[in-house]
Amino acid sequence: xxxxxxxxxxxxxxxxxxxxxxxxxxxxxxxxxxxxxxxxxxxxxxxxxxxxxxxxxxxxxxxxxxxxxxxxxxxxxxxxxxxxxxxxxxxxxxxxxxxxxxxxxxxxxxxxxxxxxxxxxxxxxxxxxxxxxxxxxxxxxxxxxxxxxxxxxxxxxxxxxxxxxxxxxxxxxxxxxxxxxxxxxxxxxxxxxxxxxxxxxxxxxxxxxxxxxxxxxxxxxxxxxxxxxxxxxxxxxxxxxxxxxxxxxxxxxxxxxxxxxxxxxxxxxxxxxxxxxxxxxxxxxxxxxxxxxxxxxxxxxxxxxxxxxxxxxxxxxxxxxxxxxxxxxxxxxxxxxxxxxxxxxxxxxxxxxxxxxxxxxxxxxxxxxxxxxxxxxxxxxxxxxxxxxxxxxxxxxxxxxxxxxxxxxxxxxxxxxxxxxxxxxxxxxxxxxxxxxxxxxxxxxxxxxxxxxxxxxxxxxxxxxxxxxxxxxxxxxxx
Amino acid sequence: xxxxxxxxxxxxxxxxxxxxxxxxxxxxxxxxxxxxxxxxxxxxxxxxxxxxxxxxxxxxxxxxxxxxxxxxxxxxxxxxxxxxxxxxxxxxxxxxxxxxxxxxxxxxxxxxxxxxxxxxxxxxxxxxxxxxxxxxxxxxxxxxxxxxxxxxxxxxxxxxxxxxxxxxxxxxxxxxxxxxxxxxxxxxxxxxxxxxxxxxxxxxxxxxxxxxxxxxxxxxxxxxxxxxxxxxxxxxxxxxxxxxxxxxxxxxxxxxxxxxxxxxxxxxxxxxxxxxxxxxxxxxxxxxxxxxxxxxxxxxxxxxxxxxxxxxxxxxxxxxxxxxxxxxxxxxxxxxxxxxxxxxxxxxxxxxxxxxxxxxxxxxxxxxxxxxxxxxxxxxxxxxxxxxxxxxxxxxxxxxxxxxxxxxxxxxxxxxxxxxxxxxxxxxxxxxxxxxxxxxxxxxxxxxxxxxxxxxxxxxxxxxxxxxxxxxxxxxxxx
Numbered sequence: 001x002x003x004x005x006x007x008x009x010x011x012x013x014x015x016x017x018x019x020x021x022x023x024x025x026x027x028x029x030x031x032x033x034x035x036x037x038x039x040x041x042x043x044x045x046x047x048x049x050x051x052x053x054x055x056x057x058x059x060x061x062x063x064x065x066x067x068x069x070x071x072x073x074x075x076x077x078x079x080x081x082x083x084x085x086x087x088x089x090x091x092x093x094x095x096x097x098x099x100x101x102x103x104x105x106x107x108x109x110x111x112x113x114x115x116x117x118x119x120x121x122x123x124x125x126x127x128x129x130x131x132x133x134x135x136x137x138x139x140x141x142x143x144x145x146x147x148x149x150x151x152x153x154x155x156x157x158x159x160x161x162x163x164x165x166x167x168x169x170x171x172x173x174x175x176x177x178x179x180x181x182x183x184x185x186x187x188x189x190x191x192x193x194x195x196x197x198x199x200x201x202x203x204x205x206x207x208x209x210x211x212x213x214x215x216x217x218x219x220x221x222x223x224x225x226x227x228x229x230x231x232x233x234x235x236x237x238x239x240x241x242x243x244x245x246x247x248x249x250x251x252x253x254x255x256x257x258x259x260x261x262x263x264x265x266x267x268x269x270x271x272x273x274x275x276x277x278x279x280x281x282x283x284x285x286x287x288x289x290x291x292x293x294x295x296x297x298x299x300x301x302x303x304x305x306x307x308x309x310x311x312x313x314x315x316x317x318x319x320x321x322x323x324x325x326x327x328x329x330x331x332x333x334x335x336x337x338x339x340x341x342x343x344x345x346x347x348x349x350x351x352x353x354x355x356x357x358x359x360x361x362x363x364x365x366x367x368x369x370x371x372x373x374x375x376x377x378x379x380x381x382x383x384x385x386x387x388x389x390x391x392x393x394x395x396x397x398x399x400x401x402x403x404x405x406x407x408x409x410x411x412x413x414x415x416x417x418x419x420x421x422x423x424x425x426x427x428x429x430x431x432x433x434x435x436x437x438x439x440x441x442x443x444x445x446x447x448x449x450x451x452x453x454x455x456x457x458x459x460x461x462x463x464x465x466x467x468x469x470x471x472x473x474x475x476x477x478x479x
Numbered sequence: 480x481x482x483x484x485x486x487x488x489x490x491x492x493x494x495x496x497x498x499x500x501x502x503x504x505x506x507x508x509x510x511x512x513x514x515x516x517x518x519x520x521x522x523x524x525x526x527x528x529x530x531x532x533x534x535x536x537x538x539x540x541x542x543x544x545x546x547x548x549x550x551x552x553x554x555x556x557x558x559x560x561x562x563x564x565x566x567x568x569x570x571x572x573x574x575x576x577x578x579x580x581x582x583x584x585x586x587x588x589x590x591x592x593x594x595x596x597x598x599x600x601x602x603x604x605x606x607x608x609x610x611x612x613x614x615x616x617x618x619x620x621x622x623x624x625x626x627x628x629x630x631x632x633x634x635x636x637x638x639x640x641x642x643x644x645x646x647x648x649x650x651x652x653x654x655x656x657x658x659x660x661x662x663x664x665x666x667x668x669x670x671x672x673x674x675x676x677x678x679x680x681x682x683x684x685x686x687x688x689x690x691x692x693x694x695x696x697x698x699x700x701x702x703x704x705x706x707x708x709x710x711x712x713x714x715x716x717x718x719x720x721x722x723x724x725x726x727x728x729x730x731x732x733x734x735x736x737x738x739x740x741x742x743x744x745x746x747x748x749x750x751x752x753x754x755x756x757x758x759x760x761x762x763x764x765x766x767x768x769x770x771x772x773x774x775x776x777x778x779x780x781x782x783x784x785x786x787x788x789x790x791x792x793x794x795x796x797x798x799x800x801x802x803x804x805x806x807x808x809x810x811x812x813x814x815x816x817x818x819x820x821x822x823x824x825x826x827x828x829x830x831x832x833x834x835x836x837x838x839x840x841x842x843x844x845x846x847x848x849x850x851x852x853x854x855x856x857x858x859x860x861x862x863x864x865x866x867x868x869x870x871x872x873x874x875x876x877x878x879x880x881x882x883x884x885x886x887x888x889x890x891x892x893x894x895x896x897x898x899x900x901x902x903x904x905x906x907x908x909x910x911x912x913x914x915x916x917x918x919x920x921x922x923x924x925x926x927x928x929x930x931x932x933x934x935x936x937x938x939x940x941x942x943x944x945x946x947x948x949x950x951x952x953x954x955x956x957x958x
Binding site: 043049050053056057058068073078088136141143144145151175176262263266305306308309378388392394398402 | 522531619647651873
C-alpha cells in the first residue's frame with residue numbers, strides 16, 4: 001500500500017513538474033520572438049543604425065591588423081592597444097560627433113603629453129622622495145583644475161571629452177614616467193597610435209555612408225514644423241466635428257505628433273553642437289548658421305506649448321453649441337488650416353533649402369482670417385447661448401490667434417535663415433510640380449466631410465502659392 | 480631734412496604702436512578678471528563642484544601610489560595604468576552615476592574578459608593564418624552586435640557604458656592575446672586593477688561629502704513645483720495691476736522661474752537613472768519609487784506649458800476693463816494664489832518627505848474659487864464692454880481654471896508618492912511652526928497693495944493648513 005501511494009505521489013510530482021515545465025519552451029520561444037521583433041523594428045526604423053554597427057565592426061577589424069601584422073606590431077608593440085581604444089571610444093554615429101571626439105582626444109593628448117613630460121622633467125630634478133611628492137602635487141592640482149573646468153557650460157558643451165583625456169594623459173605620462181624612464185618614447189607611441197586610431201575613425205565615418213549631424217538637425221527642425229503643421233491642419237475639422245460626422249474614421253496620429261516637439265530642445269542642441277565640428281559638405285558650408293535652426297526650434301516649441309493648452313479643449317468632450325459653431329467654424333478652421341499649411345511649406349523650404357516664399361500666401365490668409373475672427377468676436381457671438389460655453393469656444397479661438405502669431409514669427413525666422421544661408425529661390429511660374437503639396441492635401445481631404453468646406457475655400461490659395469517641391473516625407477531622425 | 484623727417488616718422492610709428500599696445504594690458508586684466516569672476520560664480524552657485532574637483536584630485540593622487548610604491552608596482556606593473564584610467568573615467572559627480580559606471584565597467588570587463596579568453600582559445604586551435612582570420616571575424620561580429628544593442632532605448636539608458644567597455648575589453652583580450660601568450664595573466668591584471676580603481680572611486684564618492692542623485696532629483700522636482708507655485712502666487716497681482724499700482728517695484732524674477740521647468744525632462748530622467756543605482760541612504764530605501772518623481776515632474780511640465788500660454792497674456796500690455804476687473808479680480812487672484820500656495824506646500828512636502836496634507840485646504844479653496852468663477856462666467860460678465868476685451872480676460876480665466884485642474888492632478892500624484900514611499904505624517908495640532916509658510920507669504924505681501932485683498936482672504940485658510948515646516952529655500956540643483 002505504502003509503495004503504491006509513494007509511486008502515486010511520485011507520479012503526481014512528475015505530472016506537476018511537467019505542467020510547470022511544459023509551457024516554458026513556448027514562453028521562451030515567444031520571448032525570443034518578441035526580442036527579435038524589437039531588434040527588427042530598431043533596424044527598420046532607421047537602417048543607418050545597422051550600417052553604423054557594421055562600420056564599427058569594420059574599423060575594429062582593420063585596426064586589429066596592428067596586432068596581426070608583424071611589421072606594424074614591431075613598430076608600436078603594446079601601444080597598439082591605444083589605437084584599438086581610440087576606435088572604440090571615438091567612432092560615433094554622426095560625422096560631427098566623431099570629429100569632435102577625435103579632435104578633442106588628439107589635441108588633449110598632445111597638450112597633456114607635452115605638459116606631462118615637462119612636469120616629469122621638473123620633478124626628476126628634485127630626486128629622491130621629493131620626486132613622487134612633487135608629481136603627486138602636480139597630479140592633484142591638474143586633476144582638480146581640469147575637473148572644475150568641466151563644470152563651465154561652454155567647456156562642458158564642446159570640450160568635456162577633451163578635459164577627461166587631458167587628465168588621463170597627464171597622469172599616465174607624468175606618473176608612469178616615474179617607472180618607465182623612456183618617457184618620450186612612451187608619449188610618442190601613445191600620441192601616434194591615437195592619431196592613427198582617430199584617423200581610421202574619421203576616414204571610415206566620412207567615406208562609408210556618412211551620417212551628417214547638420215543634416216539630421218535640419219531634418220529634425222523640419223519634421224517638428226511639419227508635426228505642428230499637420231496638427232493645425234487637422235485641428236479645425238476635429239474641433240468642430242459633430243456627432244453626425246463620427247463615421248469618418250481617419251487616422252488621428254497627427255494629433256499626437258506635437259508631443260515629441262515639446263521635449264526636443266536637448267536633441268536639437270546636441271545635434272547643433274556636433275554640426276559645428278563638421279566640414280562643408282553637400283549644400284552646407286563650413287560655417288553654416290546652425291544657431292538659426294535652434295532659434296526656429298525654440299519658436300516651434302513656443303507654438304507646441306500653446307497647442308498643448310489647445311489640445312486640452314479638443315479632448316474635453318465638449319461640443320460647441322450649434323449657434324456659435326455656425327458663426328466661427330469656417331473662419332477658425334480656415335485660420336488653423338492656413339497656419340498649418342504655412343508651417344508645412346516652411347518645413348519643406350527648410351528641408352529643401354529653398355526660400356520659403358510659398359508659405360507667404362498662407363501666412364497672409366491666416367492673418368486675414370485672424371482679423372475676421374477678431375471682428376466677429378468684437379461684434380459678439382454670444383446670442384442666447386450659455387456664456388460659459390461661449391467662453392470655452394472663445395478661449396480656443398483666442399489660443400488659435402496666438403498660434404497664428406507664433407506661425408508668423410516662425411516664418412520670419414525661416415526667412416532670416418534663408419537669407420543668411422543663401423537658400424536658392426524658386427520661380428513659382430516655372431515649376432511643373434506647382435502647388436503639389438496643396439493638391440495632395442486637397443485630394444486627401446475631400447473624402448472627409450467635416451473639412452470639405454475648408455478645403456474648397458483654401459484650394460485657390462494653394463494654387464497661388466506656387467510650391468514647386470514634391471511632398472516627400474521628412475525622414476526619421478535618430479539621435 | 481630727410482633725417483629729421485625719418486626720425487619724425489619713427490617717432491610717429493612708435494606713438495601709434497604705443498597707442499595700440501597701451502590698452503592691451505588693461506584689456507587683458509579685465510578679461511582675466513572676467514574669467515575669475517565666472518569661476519568664482521561657478522563655485523558659489525554650487526560649492527559641491529569645488530568639493531568634487533578636490534575629490535577627483537585626491538582619488539588620482541591615491542591611485543598614483545601604484546607607481547610610487549615599489550611593492551605595488553611589482554605586483555601589477557604597467558597594468559597599474561588601468562587603475563588610473565578607471566578613476567579618471569568612473570568618478571562622477573553623484574554616487575549613483577559613479578556606481579552605475581563602476582558596475583558597468585566591472586561587469587562588462589569580467590564578461591568580455593571571459594569571452595575574449597574563450598574566443599582566443601578557440602582561434603588558437605585553428606593555428607596558422609586561420610587564427611587571425613577567425614579572431615577578426617569574432618571581433619567584427621561582437622563589435623557590430625554590441626554597437627547595435629546600444630541603440631536599444633532600455634540598454635542605452637542604463638548599460639551604454641557597459642557595452643562600450645564590453646567591446647573594448649573583448650578586443651584587447653582576444654586580439655592582444657595573439658601576441659602576448661600570457662593572456663590569462665593579462666586578463667587577470669586588467670580585471671583586478673579595474674576593480675581596485677572602481678573600488679577607490681566608490682569609496683571616495685560615498686565617504687567624502689557624498690552627492691546623491693536621488694536627493695538631487697527630489698530637490699529638482701520640489702524646486703520646479705516651487706517655481707510654478709511662485710508664479711501662480713504672483714500672477715493675480717501682476718495681471719490685475721492697474722497703472723496706479725505701478726509704484727510698487729517688487730522683484731519680478733518669480734515670473735521667469737517657470738521657463739526652466741519647460742525643459743527639465745532630460746535632467747529629471749538622467750537623475751532618475753542615476754538614482755536607481757544608489758543604495759539605501761538617509762531617508763531613502765534602495766527601491767525608493769523614483770519613477771513617481773518623474774510622474775510628478777511630467778505633470779508639473781503640463782502645468783508649465785499652460786503657464787507659458789498664460790504668460791503671453793501677462794506681457795501683452797493689455798489692461799482688463801475696470802468693469803470686468805472688479806467682477807473677477809478677487810476670485811481669479813484667489814484661485815491663482817491658492818493654487819500657488821498648494822504647489823508650494825506640495826514642494827515642501829516632497830522636499831521634507833512628509834504627507835502633503837497641508838496642501839489640501841488650498842486645493843479645496845482653489846477648487847471653490849474655480850467653481851465661483853465658472854458661475855460668474857455663466858451669468859455673463861460682458862455688460863457694455865467690448866466683447867473682444869471680455870474674451871481676452873475670459874481666456875486668462877479659462878487657462879487659470881486649467882492650471883487649477885493641473886494642480887489637483889499634481890496633488891494627487893504627490894499623495895500617491897507619499898503613500899508608496901511611506902512619508903511621515905505631520906500632526907497639524909502639535910507643531911509650533913504651524914502655517915509658517917503662509918505667514919511668511921502674508922508678511923511678504925502686505926506691503927504691496929495689489930495683492931492685499933487676496934492675502935486678507937487667504938490668511939484664515941493658511942492658518943488652518945497646519946504646515947509644520949519652515950519655509951527653507953530648496954537648494955540649487957546641479958546636473
